[in-house]
Amino acid sequence: MSAAMWIHALLWLVGLLLLIAVVTVMGVWWERKFIGHLQRRRGPLHHGFHGLLQLPADMVKMISKEDIVPDSADPWLFQIGPLMVVVPAIAAMAALMFAPGFGLLDMNHGLFYIFAFQTLLPLGFAVIGWSCASKFTLIGALRAAAQLISYEIPMLLAALGVVVAAGSMRLTDIINAQAGVWYIFKEPLGFAIFGIAVLAEMNRTPFDLPEAESELVAGYQTEYSGMKFGFVQLAEYSVLFTGSYLVSALFLGGWNMPFLPASPLWLLLKIVACMTMTMWFRGTFPRLRVDSLMSLSWKWLLPIALVNIMAVAALALALPGIY
């Protein structure tokens, strides 16, 4: 690699880390504010302009809090647990493209890369839950593992429909293929499956079983105090960002906008809209039971996703100009 490439990579690394920090801070603030207004409250209000300094205050407090390692916990696994969630969540963001040619790595199999790293997350959750030797974390981790694995398959199949239609796994190609019609209109079924599965992948309501507050205290992160808990939150919001990016890039046209020139601004707007949708769900929907969640995934989403991908393949063969 030449020096220029190293500098490019370094700049992007710093930029992505900054992006994650900004996404987490603004995401948590916006979530508390938005859900507050949904419940006819005001949300954070008094610290900074409309509570904008609330998250910095939370972070200062978290950094200065005591770091508890329970006696019964496995010390090694307990320490590396948060890293095992943060690292894949950040690594998955390396393949995101924000405009044609504007991204860290424009891989020709970028979609595959993102899914590969997101699949590593359940492993981190399992390590966290297992290492604490506590009932709540263990149940939360097992739920996370079962849920993420069962939703992975419909999600990948729904994404495969897009790949078949676009003929490429490169994110730039997929988004450019939507310069005319977005895939949400060509594959509405795939969009519905992908949306549901990505919600489960991000552990958001109605699929927030791994950290169900009313049953499991705080789920797999129960035993973490201070900044380790902060790291787990960081990973959750990076996953939320990546998931919203995937929905906007695969189905909502990415940086394309009808009748307007393509711009990264549209992509950003769509990501924010998707994140707000998940927060809206959190404010409105109850939580699913474990068994109904499993049956929804295996008995409904998986067969429909298979039908969807066959239909898309048949249409792509029959109408090569349109699909």
Place this chain on the structure above:
Amino acid sequence: MGVVDDAEQPGFITTTLDKLLRWGRSRSMWPVNAGIACCSLEMMTTGAARYDFDRFGIMFRSSPRQADVMIVPGPITKKMAPIVQRVYNQMAEPRWVIAMGSCAISGGTFVDSYNVLPGAETILPVDIYIPGCPPRPEALLYGCLQLKKLISETSTIGSSRKPMYVPPVLPEEWPLELLGEYDALEAGAVWVQPERDSPPVTPLGDAESAPEDEL
């Protein structure tokens, strides 16, 4: 020349960090989500739409590991005492305790009962007392703002650990757990209910000196 020349004159960096920590800790007090008796209904109301704890960055966390403040909303029975104490011990330092309602201050209505402790301070180091039966949500908010004032006016330099309240002798009726070096109790015979004339209310300021809400 170091950052700190001597203990009397702390250097620039030390005081700034102290201010930052006090600012952060006082602006983000997360109470542990634990209700004991009827006062907890007022506590829930305070978190809900009309009063809204979240305006001040006060957000209930279910896990005591991630909480900073323990609101004791009600009488602590002798059977409940080890559990309340365990929840307090599970919280990460720095931590604070608010005694909410006359029951948590002194035992209140149940002070003569055979199975109720005379106030939360029998087993916990209480920082703020909120009188009332039950205190209105405004009173709870005011108490939390007083705690915010207390935190932002207490220096973080030096040890912030508050030792557990140690009864003179280990009570046999409601065994306290020995969970760590900071709450060591000495084994003894019978626990005696302490004599008390009036509930220990420590006023921390009046309504005029309520903390400003800017920043």
